[in-house]
Amino acid sequence: MNSQQWMRDPTPETSPLKRARLAPPKSLDGLTVGLFDIGKTRTKEFLDRVEFRLHERGIATTRCGKPTNAKIATPENLQKVAEDADVVLIALSD
Amino acid sequence: MTSYAVFAKRDCPTCRLVEPVLRALSGGEAALKVYSQDDPTFPDALSCVVDDRELGESFRHGIEIVPTLIRFENGVEAARTEGWDANDWRRITGIADLGADLPALRPGCGSKSVEPGVAEYLQVRFGNPGLRARKIEFGDYDDPIEMCFERGWSDGLPVVPPTDVRVLRMLQGTTRKPSEVVGLIPPNLAECTVEKVAINAVMAGCKPEYMPVVLAVLEAALVPEFTLHGLLATTYFSSPIIIVNGPVAKRIGMNSGLNALGQGNRANATIGRALQLIVRNVGGGRPGEADRATLGGPGKYTFCFAEDESDPGWEPLSVSRGFKRGASTVTLFQGEGVQGFVDQKSRSPEDLARSLAMSLNAIGHPKLAQMQRAILVLSPEHYAIFAEAGWDRKRIEAAILAGTVRPGADLIAGAQGVGEGLPASRAGESVPKFFEEGLLIVRAGGPAGLFSAILPGWIAGRNRHELQPVTREIKP
Numbered sequence: 001m002n003s004q005q006w007m008r009d010p011t012p013e014t015s016p017l018k019r020a021r022l023a024p025p026k027s028l029d030g031l032t033v034g035l036f037d038i039g040k041t042r043t044k045e046f047l048d049r050v051e052f053r054l055h056e057r058g059i060a061t062t063r064c065g066k067p068t069n070a071k072i073a074t075p076e077n078l079q080k081v082a083e084d085a086d087v088v089l090i091a092l093s094d
Numbered sequence: 095m096t097s098y099a100v101f102a103k104r105d106c107p108t109c110r111l112v113e114p115v116l117r118a119l120s121g122g123e124a125a126l127k128v129y130s131q132d133d134p135t136f137p138d139a140l141s142c143v144v145d146d147r148e149l150g151e152s153f154r155h156g157i158e159i160v161p162t163l164i165r166f167e168n169g170v171e172a173a174r175t176e177g178w179d180a181n182d183w184r185r186i187t188g189i190a191d192l193g194a195d196l197p198a199l200r201p202g203c204g205s206k207s208v209e210p211g212v213a214e215y216l217q218v219r220f221g222n223p224g225l226r227a228r229k230i231e232f233g234d235y236d237d238p239i240e241m242c243f244e245r246g247w248s249d250g251l252p253v254v255p256p257t258d259v260r261v262l263r264m265l266q267g268t269t270r271k272p273s274e275v276v277g278l279i280p281p282n283l284a285e286c287t288v289e290k291v292a293i294n295a296v297m298a299g300c301k302p303e304y305m306p307v308v309l310a311v312l313e314a315a316l317v318p319e320f321t322l323h324g325l326l327a328t329t330y331f332s333s334p335i336i337i338v339n340g341p342v343a344k345r346i347g348m349n350s351g352l353n354a355l356g357q358g359n360r361a362n363a364t365i366g367r368a369l370q371l372i373v374r375n376v377g378g379g380r381p382g383e384a385d386r387a388t389l390g391g392p393g394k395y396t397f398c399f400a401e402d403e404s405d406p407g408w409e410p411l412s413v414s415r416g417f418k419r420g421a422s423t424v425t426l427f428q429g430e431g432v433q434g435f436v437d438q439k440s441r442s443p444e445d446l447a448r449s450l451a452m453s454l455n456a457i458g459h460p461k462l463a464q465m466q467r468a469i470l471v472l473s474p475e476h477y478a479i480f481a482e483a484g485w486d487r488k489r490i491e492a493a494i495l496a497g498t499v500r501p502g503a504d505l506i507a508g509a510q511g512v513g514e515g516l517p518a519s520r521a522g523e524s525v526p527k528f529f530e531e532g533l534l535i536v537r538a539g540g541p542a543g544l545f546s547a548i549l550p551g552w553i554a555g556r557n558r559h560e561l562q563p564v565t566r567e568i569k570p
Contacts, residue, residue: 012286
């Protein structure tokens with residue numbers, strides 16, 4: 001990083017510098033869980049098992065992912081997740 | 095121990111003139127360094143040249159003119175002169191015949207370190223910018239505009255990233271100290287310093303010369319009668335509308351003519367946006383949180399224009415509100431719009447006043463009255479009908495207000511088969527649309543078009559005394 005690059009905070013600086021993550025939902029009841037395959041070997045086997053367990057609990061799922069772990073998710077990948085799922089589980093398995 | 099420093103650039107004729115002098119000095123007992131601002135091979139074939147193209151040494155020594163000669167005694171500056179003044183150079187160096195072949199006097203040129211746009215850059219690079227706001231670092235591959243979006247610092251349009259250089263330049267637009275607190279910004283009542291105003295003004299796209307206007311706008315918005323918190327939080331459409339009067343409007347290039355209420359003028363667009371960004375970023379006022387607008391409106395991005403004061407016979411809005419003619423002011427109004435007004439057939443001032451009254455009666459709801467104020471933006475062609483008849487502001491106002499008066503029986507709830515309306519107790523009254531001070535008339539617009547504009551006020555205007563437009567003088 002070039003140490004000369006920064007901008008100034010326009011806020012009253014009452015929140016931490018690092019942005020907080022969104023809080024996870026208190027319950028998955030009624031939500032659809034997106035199971036996102038990042039494209040690594042054997043991830044499908046792992047997500048199949050997670051999906052099986054979620055279905056046992058009556059939780060709806062949808063499968064999504066990107067073709068390869070070597071590239072970041074495209075806007076189309078992310079839009080599909082946003083359209084189909086309420087929460088998303090990003091998984092890999094080697 | 096004596097040493098010399100000379101700051102010079104090849105681009106400067108006087109610097110080139112003194113090249114023989116520099117050669118003479120370089121052969122003397124005292125050490126000499128020549129700091130070259132634009133070409134490290136200048137002066138030619140001199141070994142004591144220091145490359146100062148990055149201008150760090152020029153900045154540290156406060157150089158404003160080249161050539162500048164400085165004499166140091168034991169490392170401490172003892173004397174300096176700017177340009178070529180043979181007597182000064184001889185006095186400082188103690189060499190009686192220095193530059194004997196040169197003319198006695200030649201002024202220097204401006205130092206590259208004080209060229210426009212350079213000073214703030216050097217202040218950041220080599221000095222202390224003196225800013226207190228927290229740094230948000232970004233890497234070579236980060237897009238700071240996207241970072242501002244991600245942090246929620248945008249109104250939905252890209253903002254200009256507030257880098258130190260930009261913020262320092264913005265602060266040059268005001269004489270006020272960066273640390274001065276302007277006020278507490280609702281809804282969170284967060285302290286807002288001049289520096290935070292400058293940061294948000296940068297983000298809005300302002301030029302430094304807009305800063306006094308932005309500061310006056312913010313101070314006006316924070317006057318309790320402007321009720322900024324309520325205006326932000328309301329479910330109604332309203333937001334601050336800013337009208338600029340006086341010479342400042344022309345000085346900073348504001349638009350009061352063609353498309354004055356529209357897009358395309360930087361000052362109009364960014365001054366209003368700066369206020370909105372301050373409320374958002376400093377005050378924490380965001381749509382869906384404290385901002386509860388049912389529908390909102392495009393004026394919530396920005397709504398700012400100047401009044402056309404080209405007709406000396408017209409009393410500007412600022413003067414009607416108690417300020418001297420020639421004073422630069424901002425007037426803040428809680429409103430929305432634009433509601434277009436068309437009348438291409440009325441030719442007498444009486445007809446036009448009645449016609450305007452009919453349209454003004456429609457704001458909010460035709461059967462409501464004394465709920466809100468309004469601004470009437472009179473276009474040149476409509477104004478000409480009044481002006482040619484010798485009508486001034488007061489007469490126009492009075493005629494329009496009189497034209498709005500209607501029988502209360504027609505306006506009460508249920509009348510005309512419409513549930514909305516005034517309380518039944520007002521059935522016997524003659525009801526004007528506005529309180530007597532409730533209509534503000536402003537002149538603006540392009541030369542052609544028998545169209546004027548109505549900017550309806552916030553319906554909380556029924557609280558006649560608690561909620562008022564605010565006018566404030568712009569100070570440097």
